[in-house]
Each structure stands twice: as structure tokens, then as C-alpha cells.
Amino acid sequence: MQKGKRDSRLSALPDDILVNILDRLNVRDAARTSILSRQWTQLCAKLSRLIISAPHFLPHGVRYTDISDDELVRINVAAAQATESILTHRNPGEHTIRLLSTTFYLRDDVPISIGRAVGHAMVTHLVENAKFSVMTGKYDIMDIDDDDLVTGARKFMSFFDACPNAFGGLTALDLENLRFGESDISNVLITCKWLKHLRLFNCDSGDDGSALQVEHAHLSELSIVQCKLAIVELNWLSQLTRLFFEGWLRYQDPLLIGHVPLLEVVSLANIALSYNKMVKLSEFLSGTSIRVLKLGFNSEKIWVQPECRTQCLASVFCQLRFVNLFHLPEGYDLTWTMNVLEAAPLLKELYMTVWDHVCDMEMDEEKRKEGSYSENKGVEWDSTAADFQHHSLVTLVIFGFESEDCFVSYVRRVLVAAVNLEDVFLYSTLQCRSCRDMKKLVRYPWTKRQRISLKKRLTTGIESFAIFHYGEMRPGHLAKRVYPKCSMLEEKKVFV
Template identity: 80%
Template sequence: MAKGKKVDRLSALPDDVLVNILDRLNVREAARTSILSRRWTQLCAKLSRLIISTLDFLPKGVLCTDISDDELFRINAAVVQATDSILTRRNPGEHTIRLLSTRFYLRDDVPISIGRAVGHAMAAHLVDNAKFSVMTGKYEISDMAEDDLITSARNFMLFFDACPSAFGGLTTLDLENLRFGESDISNVLITCKRLKHLRLYNCDSGDCSTLQVEHAHLSELSIVHCMLERVELKWLPQLTTMVFEGWLQFQDPLFIGHVPLLEVVSLTNLALSYHKMVLLSEFLSGTSIRDLKLAFNSEKIWVQPEFPTPCLSSVFRQLRFVNLLHLPEGYDLTWTMYILEAAPLLKELYMTVWDHACNMEMDEEKRKEESYSENRGVEWDLVAADFQHHSLATLVIFGFESEDCFVNYVRRVLVAAVNLEDVFLYSRLECGSCKEKKLGRYPWTKRQRISMKKRLTIGIESFAIFHYGEMRPGHVAKMEYPECSLLEEKEAKRC
């Protein structure tokens, strides 16, 4: 208060500062400020980040998995209205749109209405980045019958054919639950000339189909749970990041052609007892990656340890960071040492040991019927006795316990990694949905940790510092390893 009058300090700020503040809100909240005054109405027309998502229009307390068809139609209509309202307020060519992102359901003519509005915006304004996230309203692969996949793909192609200007300006496309025609994906890539980020979830062209990818500007490609027999990265001169999760064949499922800039690779799969193990020297042949994630879904290790051959050394020669996720519990970890031997520049090694019951088949009869492996580990005890690694600085283990398999492994790393600086030993991960809670043997007390350090370092000369207790946010973020870095805020796939 000043002399009995209210002072509006927020409105006293210059326009560029207020626009920066509004850019940090979702569009629905930012639009509400337009009722404050004529000035605030004009500010909304200057926003540089327009993220319009169906998730922002859900009723309070309602999850996207619980909405009815009527509610879905209403939410989609609200997205159309918001898109039209926000884009028509802007003066043509006056302010650059740094990001124009829309997330909507593939229903009726709504996508076409949004696509045309976005196409008009691209014609009238400079749009640096544009994204479509197209949802089908199904959240489990088992919910989608083949006819549903085909119908959804046809609806998407109608949308695509009706809005060529919008797709021509897209930089990010996120698709799910679509069974395309044979040439549909190729046509989409040809039209989306500016595309940099492509994510396909449960998309294919029929059972055991082949996906061939060629694009001049694509830098991030994510292929998740797609029923593909083979993926061919034929010509992708700008590709830097690839996520490949859930392939069908263990015999030659990936062909890597011209991808000279590929440096971040994430591979996730569930191996059954009859699946052959993967040789990374062959799987990633022709690449020289810096950042590698391998995830095993708490089941059989599907990677075959290798001697450091010239081919493997070529693949790993630039490797700086490795994340081994959801390794099965109770098995020897020595096999991972082969990565150290083949990657002389490796700086950080992360691993998560966790039998996550929510994601596993726990019924013994079903495990036998579906050929889950009884022995999920892999043996490898061929580490050179005099092997030394001079670059590894950080070792992080989630799910550490006072068991011999962990203690022996950490001791091996301490001996080999002569410049190791920090060892972070965290307790097992917890999941709120898991019914069974396991009591692990973790050194919780100071006395237990002193005893553990003696077990780990007896007879070994190492200057590494041991860390226990609360997980550091930076470590958890690296362990989770988001699929592909999106242009907008890091959203979970599902709310």
C-alpha cells in the first residue's frame, strides 16, 4: 500500500518481462490473464511458446485414462477453440513463435481444424518449432484391436492429406497406435521436410513389417513397441539420438546405414529363454556413440559380453556414459566389465538392479508357458588380470545390497578404475503400485557403512569416496533417461 492506494507492481513491469512470465504458464492459464485489461490482452498475443494440450482441459481430479467419449469430444473441441482463439489474436509477422505445440485426440474433424489453424499460423508468422502430438485415447497396447489400429491410421492419413502446409512446417511429430499402409510413413517423412523429432509408439505397417527411414534433418528418432521385424536407418545425416524399444527379432533387427552424427542410443527389450544374445559390436556396427542405455525389464540379459575386438572398440571408442537399467536381481554383474575394457574414455557407469514386479510376469505357470528364462544372468569372468581403466570417475548403483555379488563387483571396479573418484551406492527402488515389499540388506546405519567400506576396500588401494543414503536428483534424472528430449517441457507420456 502507498498513501492508501494499491500498487500493482506486476503490471508495472515492462512488456518483455511479463511475456516471459506468461510463457512459463500453460496456454489455458495464460489466456485467463487477458481479462485483466486491454494491455494483458495484447500481451497474450505476444507469447512465444504456445503449448496447447488436451491434458490442460481435463476436469480437476480426472485422469486421461478415465474420461468418457463425450468428455473426450468436449476436451478436443476446447483445444480447437483455444488454438483458433490464440492464433487469430496475433498480428501477422509481428512476433516470432518459438514453439507451437498441440496435443489432441484423433477424433472426428478436430485434427483437421487444428491442422488448418496451425497451417494458417505458419503462413502468417515465423514459427521456429511446431509439434503435433496425436493421441488415440488408448493407453495399453492390449486395448487396441487390429481394426482399431487400421481405422486410426486411416483417420490420421485423412488429417495428413487435408493439412499439407501444417505438416510441411512441423519439426516434431509424436504418433501412437497406428497401422499404416505400406508407403504412408515414407510419404509423411517426405512431406515433413523440416522434421527433427519423430516418435512412433505402437506404429507399423502390418505384422513383421520393415521400417525404412531417410530424412535430411531428422535428429531424434524414437521407436517404441512397434511390431517391426526390421528397422533400416538408411540415410539420416543429422541423426544424433535413437531410442529403440521392444523389437521382435533377435536376428538382425536393426540396419544402420549413413548416420555419421549418432551419439546417443537407448535400447530396451525383454528377452525370452530361446532368444539369442545380441553382440553390440554387430548391432551398433558403423557407429561411435557417446551415451548408451541398455534396459532389460528385469528379465534375461540379452547382451553377449565380448572380447575387445577392433569392431567393438570402434563402436565404444567415444563412449562417455553408460546406463544399465533394470538388471535382474541376484546375478553376477562381472559381465559388465567388458564394457570398461572396450571403452577407454568412459566417465560414468550407472546401473539399476531391480526385479520390478509391476512390469514382470510373476505367475510361474505363465512364465513357463511363455518361455521366460529361469536363469536370467550371464557369466563372464574373463577380465584381464592387469586391466586398468584411467577415465572412469563415477560409479552409481541403484538397488545395492550387502550381498557378495555386489561387493565382489564393486571391488573389481575399484581395482580396475585407478582414477575412480566417487561410488554412489543407493538402496533398492520402491514403487507405490507394487503389492509385495521386499526387505533388502542395505547398510543403513553408520556402523554398517563402516563395515561395508572395509569389505569393499580390504587389500585395495583406492581414493574413491563412498556415498550412501538419499538419492541425488541428478542421478535419478540420468537413471530415468527420458526417451527423446522434446522441444517443450518434459512431459510424461501419460498424465
Template identity: 75%
Template sequence: MGKGNKDDRLSALPDDILFNILDRLNVPEAARTSILSRRWSQLCPKLSRLIINALDFLPEVVSRTNISVDEVVKINAAAAEATESVLARRNPGEHTIHLLSTTFYLRGDVPIFIGHAVGHAMSTHLVENVEFSIRTGKDHVAEIEGDDELVTWAREFMLFFDACPNAFGGLTSLDLGNLRFGESGISCILTTCKRLKHLYLYNCDSGDGSTLQVEHANLSVLCIVNCCLAQVKLNWLPQLTQLAFDGWIELQDPLVLGHVPLLEAVCLTNVGLSVNKMVKLSTFLSSTSVQDLKLGFCSEKIWVQPECLTESLASVFRQLRFVNLVELPEGYDLTWTMFILEAAPFLKELYMTVWDHVCHMELDEEKRKKLQYSENKGVEWGSTASDFQHHSLVTLVIFGFESEEYFVSYVKRIMAAAINLEDVFLYSRLELECGKCQDLKPTRFPWTKRQKISLKKRITTGIESFAIIHSSGPSRRPSPPPPPSPAPPRRRCFLPPPILRNLVGGRGGGAGGRGESAAAAGGQHDEDSENFDFCMCNPPFFESMEEAGLNPKTSCAGTAEEMACPGGEQAFITHLIEDSVSFKNSFRWFTSMVGRKANLKLLASKVREAGASVVKTTEFVQGQTARWGLAWSFIAPRKNVIRSSTPGKVHHSFMLQGLRRGNGAFQVLKSAETFFCASNLSCKTDSLSFSIDVTLPDEQTQAATLDCDDLPGSVEDNSTKVHSIVTGASFRISVFEQMPDTLLIKGSLLNKSLSGTFTSLFSQLEEMLKTEFVSKDR
């Protein structure tokens, strides 16, 4: 890569791109590039990200899992030297350091040497983020020889801490492990590290059964893992957004949440023993409103207590969007998780891993009894209403799925309740093997075509759902687990008709030529073939290239095969319509561009003759050019308004779609409140949760069922008549924003004895709100 090498394209790149490349390397790797040329040697002192890890100086022949004391001393000294060298070569104030991260061991004077170098850099350079990750050489609790060792390491750390106040004063991230501090040790650290944003504590405490009280103005991420603490009190953390609490002693209220107004992501993990009490999330997470919740069970007893829907539980889950249940024990009913859906109306994605991870489990029967592991790991729950519906859940992902009845019934139940569910992803347990696990028992995942067809029928029989069921590939070889978030991508299909039949039908074939229709080639498409969201076609508009050149104002681009075919676009799209009949169960939507408006009406009529249940057309205009779109589906549309007037139901809901400009959830809530208050009914409005608790007067002694047709007139007139004939009942009206200009109105009856009255009142409310807020053209 010398100056005379004409093929050195990397060195020819501008400096900003080379900086971007070097910033992705650790310091030893970036430093090696200095030998390439003078230009490369001048780049390293200007890097914005400096990541120095003692382990990066470990010889390749030495395993990171078994490092000797001598090797630790060597690599620690190398890390200290690299830190001092790379900071000394920088010109003060010339280039901002966006990240300065150092990982080293508590050995001798090395930590203090690194601390002084970092502190000096912070006083002479603009440093945005500084991270210390401090190791003791013991990565797991089981490696600790005793409490005295923890105390010794803590003393070493405090010597380092006291010697480097400048470094710790500007620290933004601190990672500590295997330390037992004095009574005020952790509090002293928090007081000194005023800029601290991230704090990670592993096996750190102030003695068995100690209490950790945390107050900090800037801390945004707090992780507490395997710390022997009786209680964690988060008294005042105004910037805290993420909390991880892994492993706690079974005492009263192990976690107390104080002022944490911004907390939105919570991860709770614990090993449930037979002597442990169940945890109520409404109490554990009280005074919060999380959006992302992860619960870990370590393949042991389920420690979460399912709860009936209460005001406190609804408040905790009112903003919940994502739930991830990790390492649930195998073989136990999953129905208890439905209580989360009931309390979280905005939940969008639900992930769960059902897996007995033997690498992390205690398998010896004698030890399990001695340590009081539970033999029955499941929990029962059966209070979910049969007519319960969830309007927001769109994705369900299950890792470790088996063709067992408890799995099948659970997926069926979710698909029936989540009326807007789009995708169900099912993965085998083999996808989760960590490399150390031995496959102790066979998996019952549906691998074969026949097994998949059977599973699909078992799940979908008796329910209506548009959700697509996906399963992992047929390979039985273990592979790394797919990431739990974000959700696996939805499959899209952009296929013109000539290969629609061949690719989806699995009959081979090429990408060119027309061929005969799928129906003529082999009849109906197999149900078990892969499902797609839509097929999008941009057909050849002309019958020949001569026709394409007739209009001098038309600019045509493309090959002859792309622009022309026998019969033109009318014949081409007709073939697509014929093929769509054979693949109606594999595609949600078929779409095609249409170049001539004269063909649009004829093609739409052919689609209807083919039996499509939905046919849509639209126009695309850009400048002086117009094209038309044709879309059709053989799947019957779902009704947007969900309403029932059947007495006996305790939940009703309907949608307000196409709201008039300037109206939203707040205006609808106030109008509903006016509707009930006009009849002197008691209303308690909660503007934070967008709900109204309505109490009918106790002095009324008769119940009656109202019919909307019997109460003509204004809202005030109707409300007066309502007041005159209904008796004491109590119900809740909630308003949820589904998307712009669309609201979901949900009513829940709290006094089940007067369901008929509640149904009629809710029907009147629906009629009134639609009249007031929905545009007339809807």
C-alpha cells in the same frame, strides 16, 4: 491486482520478464491472466511459446487415466477452439513463434480444423518449431481390442494428413501411437514432412513383420517403441543424433544402421526371453561411435552378449562417455559389464539400476512358462585381465544396491580397475519404489552406522582407491528415485576450524569461539563420518583490531570475530593443523589462506611434523596485494606414470604430462610410428582411433628381451638393434588425450608368447617419447 493495488509487484515487472513467465505456462493458464488488466490481455497474443494440450481442458474432478468418450470429445473441441483463437489474435509477422505445440485426439473433424489453423499460421507468421502429438485414446498396447482398431485409427490419421499438407510440410516434431499404416504410409509421411526433426512412433507399423526403412535429410531424434517390426533400416539419416529402439521381434538383424554419421546417443530396451539370441553390440551398433549408451532389460534376462575386445567393438565404443544400465534383474553377477569398460577407454560415468520392478513384470508362473520367460536371467563373463586398468572412469552410481556378495565384489572390482575413480554412489531399492509397488521382500541395504563401516571394510580391503563411497540417507520410507544423470553432486566443505570439529564430529556446538582441538575433545574422528573433498579456511589475519588498523594502506572489511583472534593467523591455523590430524581420513585436502609470508614456512613445517604426506604452497597476487595458500593431505599421492617391466603382462601404459607447446596426440602418434618403422617393422596406423598395430617380422626366429641401458644412442640406432634381435610378435599402441597437455599411451600385446620383448620395446618407446615431447621441468 487492479490498478490501485500498490502491492501488485508482479504487474510492475517489465514486459520481457512477464513474457518469460507466461511462456512457461500452457495456453489455458496463460489465457486466464488476461482478466487481470488491459496490459495483461495484450501480452498473451505476443507469446513465443504456444503449448495447447487437450488434456489441459479436462475438469479437475476427472482423472486423466479414465476419460470417457464424451469427455474426449469436449476437451478435443476446446483444444481446437483455443488453437484457432490464440493464433487469430496475433498480428501477422509481428512476433516470432518459437514453439507451437498441439496435443489432440483423432476424433471427427477436429484434427483437420487444428491442421488448417496451424497451416495458416505458418504461412502468415514466422514459426520456428511446430509439434503435433496425436492421441487415439488408448495409451497402452494392452488396451487395443484388435488389429482392426489400429487400421481404423491409421485411416483417420491419413485423412487428416492428406487434408493438411501445409501444416505437415512445416512440421518439426511428430508423435504418433497405435496406428497400422499401409505399406507406404510411413514413407509418405517422411517425404511430406521435410522439416521434421523429431519422430516418435509407439505401436506403429505396416503389419506384423513389416520392415521400416527411414531416409530423411533433417531427422535428428528417432524413437521406436513397441512397434511390431521385423526390421528397422536407417538407410540415410545424416543429421540423426539420438536413437531409441524399445522392443523388437526376435529375427535376424532387427536394426540395420546405414548412413548415421552424427549418431551419439542410443537407447536400446528389450525383454529377453529364453528363446532369444544374445545381442552383440559390436554388430548391433556397427559403423557408429556413440557417446551416450542406455540399455534397458525390464528386470528380465540379460540380452547383451559380453565380447572380448575386438577392433569392431573398440570402434563402436571409442567415444563412449556415459553408460546407463536400467532395470537389471536382481541377484545376478554384474561382472559381465566389465567388457564395456575394457572397450571404452574414455568412459567417465557408469550408472546401473538393479531392480525387479514387479509392476512391469509377469509374475504368474504358468504364463511365464507359456511365454518362454527365462528362469536364469544372468550371463557369465570371466575374460577380464587381472591387471586391467581404466584411466577415465570417475563416477559409479548403483540404484538398488544390497549388501550381497555379488554387489560388494563388483564394486571392489570397479574401484580396483578404475584408478582415477572419484565417487561411488549407492542407493537403496526403496529409493526406486514407484508408489504402486508392494515391497515384497526386505532390503539388505546398510542403514546403520555399524553396517556402513562393515560394508566399507568389505569393499576396500585389499585394494587401493581414493574413491569416496556415498550412500543414501537412513530413511526407510520410499522416495522418488534420484535422476540417473547428471551424477549426484560431489560434496564440498567450506568450514573454518571452530566448527570443523563440531560439525563433522557431530558433537554439536556453535559457529563462533575457538574451543579446544578435536584431539583433546575426543580423540580420533570416527571412520564412518561423512567424507569431504576439502576444507577451505580463510583465517583471521590479525591478533587484534588495533593491529588491523596499523597499516593505513590496508583496507580491512569484516567483523571483529572474522578479522582477529588471540594469537593471530599463526595460532588459528595451528589449531586447524591439529584438528586435521584427527580428521585425516575424512578430508582429502586441508587448505588455508596465509596473510603473512613470514608465517608460511613455519606453518608448513608444522604440517610436516603432523605427518602430512603432501604439502603444497602457492602465492595469490591481485594488484599490490599478495596472499599465500597452504594445502596439505594425509593421503599418499598416486603416481601418474603407470609402468611395469614385469614379463608376462600384456597391457602397459604411461602418461605424457606437460607436453611442449604445439604437440598433441597426432604428433605423438607419428613419432611412435617413426620409432618402429625405422627398424623395418610393419606398422598400420589408424588416425581416427589414434592407434598403431605393429607386426614384428616373421622371418626372425629368436626372441630376446631388450634392456634400455643396453641400447644407447639415437632413436634410429636403437630401432636398428631392436630389429636385429626380436622375433615375430604383434602389439597395438594407442594414444588417448586425458586432458590438455596430457596424453595416455597404452600398449596391448596381441601375441602373448613374447611378453618380455613387448615390455622392453614399450619401455624404450616411453623413454623416447618423454625425451622428445615432455618439457624438461616436468
């Protein structure tokens, strides 16, 4: 068909279908369709999902982490202009905005201009969900000093004070690299009365002994990552369902959980040093009954203290359905993880990743000694206590599997305990872009003959109907490994 006829057939579709198509694009790409005809120009004013991100205005092929300061200013201004233009061309109250998400940098007056445009839209339009992702333009924590944190927080609070209407209607807020004053976060939470999602990355209050106390009526997802806070107190969060707490300073009660009756998904990750106290999950998560648990170890020392099945631990794990053990150090006994299986009678899926990810690890021996990294990363558990039967587990997934005795003996233990196990997925070692070229001897059953031999080692003397899967990764397994069944307000920020 000729190009003109193809365009005509597309334009002949009902407006609601065309709007649905445009809603799947970012705002910059959707706006380009307005040059096709007057009809397409009007369609852009009906979009229900407005995702406006400064990095979307980068030239093709440029990474947002590599841009110059001048380029950052340019794309930031472009994001502000796009926000104002799109919102001013919409007819007030005519079409609901289901998501209004803006990502921008704390530079010049751009945040305030975006905030006022969004605030005006909240007054004149029906906006169901609104999100600010506030960036500082620095991505390596090691390159961020105290002055950067203080300056960033000062700019953010000026933005916050200038745009009360926008913050009063926000449902999601993503902040990074800020050093708040004593009452700043409390004021933000009070003003953002409809907030459902809050993410703090590399934020603190300038005092290692400081505590973050969180109370909110609507907050459902809280993410605190690499924040230098001595303690986080979840005093009263009646709607909180998802908690991501990664990278804490102290091991003596770094998290205090108060009234969180709906908490279902918990992700905990940290680097444990040789002198750090082991964490007892029965105490750490006391008062909760979670369904999804992710524990991350950053390829370093296991910081979880294996526990016998106490009444407290059984209460915490009584509803547990999915467990993801992330970045376990290589070469250490995995038997201790059986205590999680024993304490969670309803557990259906167990994922684990065994990986020394050298890109994220401190590999220099001298620096490891100076930083008190642990030489022995493993943890022991009384294997005699592992004599139990589990009737709910149906899926075991191991990333980084090798035909070594430690893996074989562990899988055999699971086969014996999990009497209804259906599928065992054994994947090879993962690699990222940075470590892809690093040569490493991997003992993985690549050939059919090796897999037959391995299955004999795994199942000899054991009655199990579990099916073993190797090689190509199944759809969804990698996503579950990284993100433990958490729903986000919008797609994850990944820019090329």
C-alpha cells in the same frame, strides 16, 4: 501491501519480462491472465511458446488415462478452440513463435481444424518449431486390437492428407497406436521435410515381416518404441544424433544402421525370451561411435553378449562417455558389465539399476512358461579377462544396491580397475506408486555402523581414493537414470 498495489507493481514490469513469465505456463493458464487488464490480454498475443494440450483441459485431479469418451471429446474440442482462438488473435508476422505444440486425439474433425489453424499460422507467422502429438485415447497395448490400429491409421492419414501446409512445416511428430499402409510412413517423411523429432509408439504395418526404411535430411531424434516391425533400416540420416529403439520382434538383425555420421545417443531396451539370440553390440551398432548408451532389460534375461575387446567393439565405444544399464534382474552376477568398461577407455560415468519391477513383469509361473520367459536371466563372462586398468571413470552409480556378495564383489572389481574413480553412489531399491506397499526384505546399509562395516568389505586390500555416498539421492541422478542425456523439444508429457 494491498492486493491492488501488488498487481500494479507486477504490471509495471517490462513487457518482455512479463511475456517470459507467461511463456513458462501452459496456454490455458496463461490465457487466464487476460482477465486482469487490457495489457495482459495483449501480452497473450505475444507468447513465443504455445503449448496446447487436450489433457490440460481436464478438471483438476482427473488423470488423462481415466477419462470417459464424452470427456475426451469435450477436452479435444476445447484444445481445438483454444488453438484457433490464440492463433487468430496474433498479429501476422509481429512476434516469432518459437514453439507451437499441440496435443490432441484422433476424434471427429478436431485434428483437421487444428491442422488447418496451425498451417495458416505457418503461412502468416514465423514459426520456428511446430509439433503434433497425436493420441488415440487408449493407453494399454493389451486393450488395443487390430481394428483399433487400422481405424486409427485411417483417421490419421485423412488428417495428414487434409493439412499439407501444417505437416510441411512440422519439426516434431509423436504418433501412437497406428497400423500404416506400405508407403504411409515414407509419404509422411517426404512431406514433413523439416522434421527433426519423430516418435512412433505401438505402430506397425500389419506384417511381421515388414521393414521400416528411414531416410531424411533433417531428422535428429528418432524414437521407435514397441513397434511390431521385423527390421528397421536407417539408410540415410545425416543429422541423426539420438536413437531410441525399444521393444523389437526379432533378434536376427532387427536394426540396420547405414549413414548416421552424427549419432551420439543410443537407447536400446527389450524383453529377451529363452530362445532369443544374444545381441553383439559390436555388430548391432557397427559403423557408429556413440557417446551415450542406455541398455534396458525390463528385469528379464540379459540379451547382450559380453565380448572380448575386438577392433570393431573398440571402434563403437571409442567415444563413449556415459553408460546406463537399466532394470537389470536381481540376484545375478554383474561381472559381465566390465566388458563395457574395458572397451570404452573414455567412459566417465557408469549408471546401473538392479530392480525386479514386479509391476511390469510377468509373475505368473504358468504364463512365464507359455511365453518362454527365461528361468536363468544372467550371463557369464570370463572374469580372467577383467584384468585391466581404466583411467577415465570418475563416477559409479548403482540403484538397487544391497549388501550382498554379488554387489560387493562387483564394486571391488570396479575399484581395482578404475584407478581414478572419485565417487561411488549406492542407492537403495526403487519403488513406484503401484509397488510401494509390497513388503520386501532389503539388505541395505541404513545405519552408520552398517556403512562402516560395508566399506571395509568393499575396500580391504584395495588402494582407492573413491568416496562412498549413501541414502538421499543427489539431484540429477534420477533424471540421468531414466533419460540418458537426451534433449527434447518440449517438456515431457506428464499429467496428473
